[in-house]
Amino acid sequence: MKDSRPMRQVLLVLAAVVVAAITPAAAQEELHEKIEGYFAQIRPHGLYGNERAAQALIALAPSLHTARPEFVTALSDTHMVVRWTAARVLGLIGPEAKDAVPALAQALPTSEWYAQVMVAWALSRMGPAAAEATPALVKVLQTSRDVWVKREAAMALGAIGPQAREALPVLTSVFGLQHAVGMMTIPLILTNAWQVWRFRAEAQSPRLAFMPLFLVGGAIGIGGRAAPGDA
Numbered sequence: 001m002k003d004s005r006p007m008r009q010v011l012l013v014l015a016a017v018v019v020a021a022i023t024p025a026a027a028q029e030e031l032h033e034k035i036e037g038y039f040a041q042i043r044p045h046g047l048y049g050n051e052r053a054a055q056a057l058i059a060l061a062p063s064l065h066t067a068r069p070e071f072v073t074a075l076s077d078t079h080m081v082v083r084w085t086a087a088r089v090l091g092l093i094g095p096e097a098k099d100a101v102p103a104l105a106q107a108l109p110t111s112e113w114y115a116q117v118m119v120a121w122a123l124s125r126m127g128p129a130a131a132e133a134t135p136a137l138v139k140v141l142q143t144s145r146d147v148w149v150k151r152e153a154a155m156a157l158g159a160i161g162p163q164a165r166e167a168l169p170v171l172t173s174v175f176g177l178q179h180a181v182g183m184m185t186i187p188l189i190l191t192n193a194w195q196v197w198r199f200r201a202e203a204q205s206p207r208l209a210f211m212p213l214f215l216v217g218g219a220i221g222i223g224g225r226a227a228p229g230d231a
Helices: 005-042 051-058 069-074 080-107 113-143 147-175 177-198 211-230
Strands: none
Touching: 005 051, 005 069, 005 080, 051 080, 069 080, 080 113, 113 147
């Protein structure tokens, strides 16, 4: 009688492969239904009464690492709280949700001010990855009458950094030269400071002996550019 154990092992391996392939798909479908279900709970209400569903969606953000299509699509929803919540989740995901930048840029000028603030905030969380949204941010900065919208748009442009340099004249006209330069440079200073801290163990390397003078020179240069605004 032939030993059936090898065949049994092969069948067990095949079954494991099938289960491994099916499980992620089932989990993704379950997550999709959960997200759409929460959005459906928001829509019957106005500005209030949907906080629980919105917070449930926001609570999903730490476990998400990409711009899920449900949230990208929700940015064009007719319900303002749906758009606000989608932007909030995408912003919490951060640069990993950079695929949502075009949709965020499109939603920015078409939203009510309350949603506009959150869309601009979400773009600021993307950092340089949101460079594509610069024209939309500049347009909102020029046309919006709401101070909070202007503030978040300016912060988003600052977070984008040098890639948003075309916005500097508009920032200057709205906030003055000193504040405009600060908005464009402070995020860069913070980012560089983080990198210095992150790689602090390398500080003793002779190859980095130039760094202290380099950083001091950069700070003097930024201060020199900002100084004319004081006059």
